[in-house]
Amino acid sequence: GYPFVPGSSLKGVLRSEMERLLNGLGKHVCSPDKLCDPEKECTVCKLFGGREVAGSIRVRDAYTDSRRTMVRDGVRIDRKKRKAADGGYYTMEVVPRGTKFKGRITIENPKLGEYRYAKLGALLGTVRFFNATSKSLGGGVSRGFGEVLIVPRLIREITADDYLEGRYEGRELVSLIERDDLGEILERGELPMSPDDAVDRFIGDWKGYVEAMEDGGKEP
Numbered sequence: 001g002y003p004f005v006p007g008s009s010l011k012g013v014l015r016s017e018m019e020r021l022l023n024g025l026g027k028h029v030c031s032p033d034k035l036c037d038p039e040k041e042c043t044v045c046k047l048f049g050g051r052e053v054a055g056s057i058r059v060r061d062a063y064t065d066s067r068r069t070m071v072r073d074g075v076r077i078d079r080k081k082r083k084a085a086d087g088g089y090y091t092m093e094v095v096p097r098g099t100k101f102k103g104r105i106t107i108e109n110p111k112l113g114e115y116r117y118a119k120l121g122a123l124l125g126t127v128r129f130f131n132a133t134s135k136s137l138g139g140g141v142s143r144g145f146g147e148v149l150i151v152p153r154l155i156r157e158i159t160a161d162d163y164l165e166g167r168y169e170g171r172e173l174v175s176l177i178e179r180d181d182l183g184e185i186l187e188r189g190e191l192p193m194s195p196d197d198a199v200d201r202f203i204g205d206w207k208g209y210v211e212a213m214e215d216g217g218k219e220p
């Protein structure tokens with residue numbers, strides 16, 4: 001079949017990036033091995049799902065339309081003996097550098113507290129943070145594989161009215177500006193989207209929400 005990025009792995013990576021970001025700001029988030037009580041979920045559980053609740057962000061599998069893969073051989077080294085470990089030869093199937101995967105992320109109700117687009121801003125802010133810092137997904141990172149950039153291309157809003165009226169594509173909020181230096185821009189942590197003040201506004205909603213959170217404590 002075609003190579004793909006499982007939605008669950010991308011979601012897991014975004015979740016831990018957001019945990020890292022909020023922890024760094026001294027805000028309360030639960031840890032993956034001890035998720036929140038369903039009655040009082042932290043922001044990360046609200047977005048990505050908790051023990052019982054599904055969360056508002058859904059990430060679909062991302063596919064590529066190329067079947068091209070390569071097989072790489074590797075050797076696991078036994079550190080003590082300083083030679084190839086017994087049975088330490090492995091092969092892994094990888095995609096060529098530059099392979100593009102396309103996927104879709106859905107946010108149900110982008111509002112958090114009083115902030116209309118806080119969840120959307122949270123997602124965009126996390127993507128920005130990911131591109132500017134870790135850029136890694138999946139296994140094989142230590143062996144030089146799994147470097148990725150996440151490029152938001154198009155953001156649409158679909159309201160309940162849209163559904164009722166049969167406008168299932170909703171309304172376009174922002175879209176990617178094609179640039180030759182896209183990679184560079186993304187790695188700097190910018191999201192080249194138009195209108196660019198829209199992205200700032202969404203992230204502004206998220207910042208507003210985070211600033212209103214008590215340090216280490218309650219949600220606003």
Ligand SMILES: [Zn+2]
Nearest residue numbers: 030036042045
């Ligand atoms: Zn939690």
